[in-house]
Amino acid sequence: MIRFEDVSVTYEGAAGPTVTGVDFEVPEGELVLLAGPSGVGKSTVLGAVSGLVPHFTGGTLRGRVTVAGRDTRTHQPRELADVVGTVGQDPLAHFVTDTVEDELAYGMESLGLAPAVMRRRVEETLDLLGLAALRGRPIATLSGGQRQRVAIGSVLTPHPQVLVLDEPTSALDPAAAEEVLAVLQRLVHDLGTTILMAEHRLERVIQYADRMVLLPSPGATPLTGTPSEIMAVSPVYPPVIALGRLADWTPLPLTIRDARRQAAPLRARLADSPSRRDSPTPASGPIPAPQQHRFRSRFRRTTPTPAPDHQHLARIHALSLRRDTTQALRHIDLTISKGETIALMGRNGAGKSTLLNTLVGLLAPTTGTVTVGGLTPHRTPPPTLIRQVGLVPQDPRDLLYADTVAAECAAADKDAGATEGTCRALVSELLPDITDDTHPRDLSEGQRLALALAVVLTARPPLLLLDEPTRGLDYAAKARLVSVLRSLAAEGHAIVLATHDVELAAELAHRVVLLAEGEVIADGPMAEIVVSSPSFAPQVTKILAPQHWLTVSEVREALR
Amino acid sequence: MRPGDPGPSCDCDAMRPGEQGPSCDCGPAVAGRAVPRAPRESRSPHDENGTVHSCGQSCRWGGTGGRWGSPRASEVERGGGTPLARVSENRPRPAAAPRTLHPGAWWLWAISLGVAATRTTNPLLLALLLAASGYVVATHRSSAPWARSYTAFVRLALAVVLIRVLFAVALGSPIPGTHTLLTLPEVPLPHWAQGIRLGGRVTAEAVLFAAYDGLKLATLLVCVGAANALASPSRLLKSLPGALYETGVAVVVALTFAPHLIADVRRLRAARRLRGRPDRGLRGLLQVGLPVLEGALERSVALAAAMEARGYGRTAEVPAPVRRTTTALTLGGLLGVCAGTYGLLTAEGGTYGLPVLLAGVLAALAGLRLGGRRSPRTRYRPDPWGAHAWLVTGSGAAVAALLTLASVRDPEALHPGVVPLVAPALPLWPAVAVLLALLPAFVVPREPS
Numbered sequence A: 001m002i003r004f005e006d007v008s009v010t011y012e013g014a015a016g017p018t019v020t021g022v023d024f025e026v027p028e029g030e031l032v033l034l035a036g037p038s039g040v041g042k043s044t045v046l047g048a049v050s051g052l053v054p055h056f057t058g059g060t061l062r063g064r065v066t067v068a069g070r071d072t073r074t075h076q077p078r079e080l081a082d083v084v085g086t087v088g089q090d091p092l093a094h095f096v097t098d099t100v101e102d103e104l105a106y107g108m109e110s111l112g113l114a115p116a117v118m119r120r121r122v123e124e125t126l127d128l129l130g131l132a133a134l135r136g137r138p139i140a141t142l143s144g145g146q147r148q149r150v151a152i153g154s155v156l157t158p159h160p161q162v163l164v165l166d167e168p169t170s171a172l173d174p175a176a177a178e179e180v181l182a183v184l185q186r187l188v189h190d191l192g193t194t195i196l197m198a199e200h201r202l203e204r205v206i207q208y209a210d211r212m213v214l215l216p217s218p219g220a221t222p223l224t225g226t227p228s229e230i231m232a233v234s235p236v237y238p239p240v241i242a243l244g245r246l247a248d249w250t251p252l253p254l255t256i257r258d259a260r261r262q263a264a265p266l267r268a269r270l271a272d273s274p275s276r277r278d279s280p281t282p283a284s285g286p287i288p289a290p291q292q293h294r295f296r297s298r299f300r301r302t303t304p305t306p307a308p309d310h311q312h313l314a315r316i317h318a319l320s321l322r323r324d325t326t327q328a329l330r331h332i333d334l335t336i337s338k339g340e341t342i343a344l345m346g347r348n349g350a351g352k353s354t355l356l357n358t359l360v361g362l363l364a365p366t367t368g369t370v371t372v373g374g375l376t377p378h379r380t381p382p383p384t385l386i387r388q389v390g391l392v393p394q395d396p397r398d399l400l401y402a403d404t405v406a407a408e409c410a411a412a413d414k415d416a417g418a419t420e421g422t423c424r425a426l427v428s429e430l431l432p433d434i435t436d437d438t439h440p441r442d443l444s445e446g447q448r449l450a451l452a453l454a455v456v457l458t459a460r461p462p463l464l465l466l467d468e469p470t471r472g473l474d475y476a477a478k479a480r481l482v483s484v485l486r487s488l489a490a491e492g493h494a495i496v497l498a499t500h501d502v503e504l505a506a507e508l509a510h511r512v513v514l515l516a517e518g519e520v521i522a523d524g525p526m527a528e529i530v531v532s533s534p535s536f537a538p539q540v541t542k543i544l545a546p547q548h549w550l551t552v553s554e555v556r557e558a559l560r
Numbered sequence B: 001m002r003p004g005d006p007g008p009s010c011d012c013d014a015m016r017p018g019e020q021g022p023s024c025d026c027g028p029a030v031a032g033r034a035v036p037r038a039p040r041e042s043r044s045p046h047d048e049n050g051t052v053h054s055c056g057q058s059c060r061w062g063g064t065g066g067r068w069g070s071p072r073a074s075e076v077e078r079g080g081g082t083p084l085a086r087v088s089e090n091r092p093r094p095a096a097a098p099r100t101l102h103p104g105a106w107w108l109w110a111i112s113l114g115v116a117a118t119r120t121t122n123p124l125l126l127a128l129l130l131a132a133s134g135y136v137v138a139t140h141r142s143s144a145p146w147a148r149s150y151t152a153f154v155r156l157a158l159a160v161v162l163i164r165v166l167f168a169v170a171l172g173s174p175i176p177g178t179h180t181l182l183t184l185p186e187v188p189l190p191h192w193a194q195g196i197r198l199g200g201r202v203t204a205e206a207v208l209f210a211a212y213d214g215l216k217l218a219t220l221l222v223c224v225g226a227a228n229a230l231a232s233p234s235r236l237l238k239s240l241p242g243a244l245y246e247t248g249v250a251v252v253v254a255l256t257f258a259p260h261l262i263a264d265v266r267r268l269r270a271a272r273r274l275r276g277r278p279d280r281g282l283r284g285l286l287q288v289g290l291p292v293l294e295g296a297l298e299r300s301v302a303l304a305a306a307m308e309a310r311g312y313g314r315t316a317e318v319p320a321p322v323r324r325t326t327t328a329l330t331l332g333g334l335l336g337v338c339a340g341t342y343g344l345l346t347a348e349g350g351t352y353g354l355p356v357l358l359a360g361v362l363a364a365l366a367g368l369r370l371g372g373r374r375s376p377r378t379r380y381r382p383d384p385w386g387a388h389a390w391l392v393t394g395s396g397a398a399v400a401a402l403l404t405l406a407s408v409r410d411p412e413a414l415h416p417g418v419v420p421l422v423a424p425a426l427p428l429w430p431a432v433a434v435l436l437a438l439l440p441a442f443v444v445p446r447e448p449s
Helices: A042-050 A100-111 A115-128 A144-156 A174-191 A202-208 A227-233 A239-246 A256-262 A264-272 A298-302 A352-359 A405-416 A422-430 A445-457 A475-490 A502-508 A526-531 A539-544 A552-559 B027-034 B038-042 B072-077 B083-090 B103-118 B123-140 B145-171 B204-230 B233-239 B242-274 B282-309 B320-345 B353-374 B387-409 B428-443
Strands: A002-010 A019-026 A031-035 A060-067 A084-087 A162-166 A194-198 A211-214 A223-225 A312-323 A326-337 A341-345 A367-372 A389-392 A463-467 A494-498 A511-516 A519-525 B180-187 B198-203
Touching: A002 A042, A019 A042, A031 A042, A031 A174, A031 A202, A042 A060, A042 A084, A042 A162, A042 A194, A084 A144, A084 B282, A100 A115, A100 A144, A115 A144, A144 A162, A144 A174, A162 A174, A174 A194, A174 A202, A202 A239, A211 A227, A223 A227, A239 A256, A239 A539, A239 A552, A256 A264, A256 A539, A264 A539, A264 A552, A312 A352, A326 A352, A326 A494, A326 A519, A341 A352, A341 A502, A352 A367, A352 A389, A352 A463, A352 A494, A389 A445, A405 A422, A405 A445, A422 A445, A445 A463, A445 A475, A475 A494, A475 A502, A494 A502, A502 A526, A502 A539, A511 A526, A519 A526, A539 A552, B103 B123, B103 B204, B103 B233, B103 B387, B103 B428, B123 B204, B123 B428, B145 B198, B145 B204, B180 B204, B198 B204, B233 B242, B242 B282, B242 B353, B320 B353, B387 B428
Parallel strands: A031 A194, A031 A211, A084 A162, A162 A194, A341 A494, A341 A511, A389 A463, A463 A494
Antiparallel strands: A002 A019, A002 A060, A211 A223, A312 A326, A312 A367, A511 A519, B180 B198
16 A cells, blocks of 8 residues: 655755665555654655655655555645545644534545535544534644544545554543544554554554554664564563563563463562562652542631641642633642652643643632742742742743754853853753754754753752653653653652653652642552553553552562 | 454444444444455546546445445435435434534624714714624624634724824814813924824813714724624635635635734743743843744644645646636736726726726636636535525615615714714614614524534
8 A cells, every 4th residue: 555665765955864775565454653763764754655755845755655556756745635644743733724524624625525425424534533522613622632533534534545643642641542542443443544653652552553664773774574573673662562571571562461461470570579569669759648639628728828848849729720711720739849759640631731830830820829949939030930940841942042052051051040051061961962053943852852951950940840741752762851850859859740651650750640620639659549540550560460560670670 | 442452343332322323333334344345446546647536535435335435426426325324314413513604694794784883973873783793792603712802803992992082182183162171281383283283172072073983983893803703704715716715725824823923922931931031021022033933934834734735736637728718817807807997987988997897807707717627626514695694694784774874864863963062862763773783693593502
């Protein structure tokens, strides 16, 4: 269905080709996963299928790409629109119209389908993707998972033979990701659609892949094979594979189910291990008392705020926040202590970002109090506040204004009143091989995050907040982030992460706070909370249940 | 249904309890799934030019009684009367929303009210017009973000009235008045600035006159706001002729660019706080300028790529004679329009002006229609122009016509004098005419929220 024949792509002004020797074929009705570290040209390969590379992006494509027998050299992307449906990383950038129903019809209108056919396919697609209740909704009001489903629906209606998806689940919470993957699974199984998909979060998608194409490093020739063949050699792999490699399981298990079948001997070994955990304890650091969110009562509301405690960096008391007509946060009580790492989890739109924004004073509470280091964030002048609390926003680009790394660092030193070179030293520590004259927009996602982190850390805030830090990061970048954050926590920084990434939370967090509809529904040690939750439990926990293990590194330690 | 369930790949009951939608292969249509790819072999090969009317992909999902239909050609012939379509006809789906009124009707209604507002300065009639249009907006606007623009228009209108009155106070007014409200110190101006006054006596008559005048403009603005709230301009786009559609999309995308840009500026200015810089002030705005523009450019490029990949700008092959005729008609028509307008405006062209103008318009319209052939686009559920649309447009037009008539018949009532100072009276018949504008509130079915 899709055929790459010795394809290499060189962008204009680039020193060398972005991808070379891409030569594989995707047969009809298969789901093929494209994997590899970031910056190896996954998006380029995906773009070549729809013809956007090179017709739209420029550059030179050598070799030949054919889709359903059409050569992309002679067919413009618009002429391939009826065979290839493409959904990019950001579904918002994909929408042309305002409402769900019109968006589903847009592609068909362009192709000139008969009105009766369009009407029927829109209805079918609404049902297929479970969007019927949203049909008249303006797209701006949809949640992340709903948007992703609408984006997929909008390319499905012309009945393409091939779907090309770039990180369809990266921005989604675990439940929404499963929703989207269920749809893809169904398209492959019921309708014989061919899917080529790139995704960093292999743990979510690998069990659905029929085959994998691995781009091991920039410019290297891609490898193709079954997922277990590829996983044996891949530089990027999910925790289930890591555990499999650690325990020398053959064949390598790809799913929790396969792994559990082989895990009995490992469980037995771990049961005798001295560091075995029956009652879960956090990896290190102070242990906050497990505190289940108590039912709101009148008594509770009238309790006077206890005297400020110096162990607590931040204290949120009875915080409620309304935005426009929605109640974003309801009666939240939370304390953050020194050296503690908290994972803030919950579905898209649960209020995680809102909570972080109130901690840095971007939003003022409607009722209740927020104090950070004894200050009220939204009334504190920014230069004072950044010494107490720093936030790395969802898109780190929001923090970066200058056009070189050096200028960015100089500005950060000035903003924070730090001695010259503080920020640059931090950058060199986080990103050893970055030159001064690099433009921040030319950095990869992971590098940009590290630069933003360095800028925030220049002011040495004791409380560090990160909003969705692993979006678009590969496993290597994630591992670097984990080690950086661990050493910061060891220095006494308190860290709050809002994240959908359960594996990251398992690696880092001592404590997890679950939010739902603006309320805290659970607050306690990581191990205790996530073990009981099917969507928030990390893979290692699921494989080794009923024992309580969170990460591969814990298991590795225990086996020594 | 969990992904990865090895069982039946479509579990209707688990997906939507109690409803077996046509998207699921439950029941008789299983046969369609069993032979999903059988018809592919017999499919006509794709046109190498990639033109649209090659056999659609529906073929591959076809099959006897298959859910995903039979080949498109037969679908078109039978008007979508496949087994599936019949199923949905028999069992109307509860979620199916009635389509809303034609957006053009709302715009015509609102513009007519605006025209009516220009015919009078009677504050009571204007207030009645405002109330009537406001009531219709309150009952019929959707919850969509663009419907919120009404508030912005009301604020703008208030500002217009205020500015008009302030000007009258500061610069004086030619209205001779006797009731002095206050006397501002007058700035002596040199003799060449005669006729301009700064400060001086402020009379009640002058202020009132300015307020009436400002209210007229404000009402006009609020009417435009009502049109915006009731039907977004991008819905109007659907009614554009095919030849202009692509230009129209570009214009609408450009229009939505502005709100995105404002949202970006807000977000980035807020982010300045995180760097320890003040988030207010002009400098803050200037510093985020470049990143905002960069972001906007990136987004535009991403959108352009998405549109291209979804078939925007596909063209159908048109025979050369048709292409030439289109060009000739459009160019000739526009020339005719120019010549005709010139003829109408000059004294000696009175005889040929109108016919040439009309001929030009006709030729240009024919050119547009013929030009639409190059675009293979079809329309999804075009808004029908039905009885409701006629009623709404008619009610607006009636208000405009009756007020115009009244302004000719009874100019005193519609333009209450300010010298001598009298309380404006509400003329009965024009007031009843204005109330006709309320008709849409009662006859148009409301959009489900």
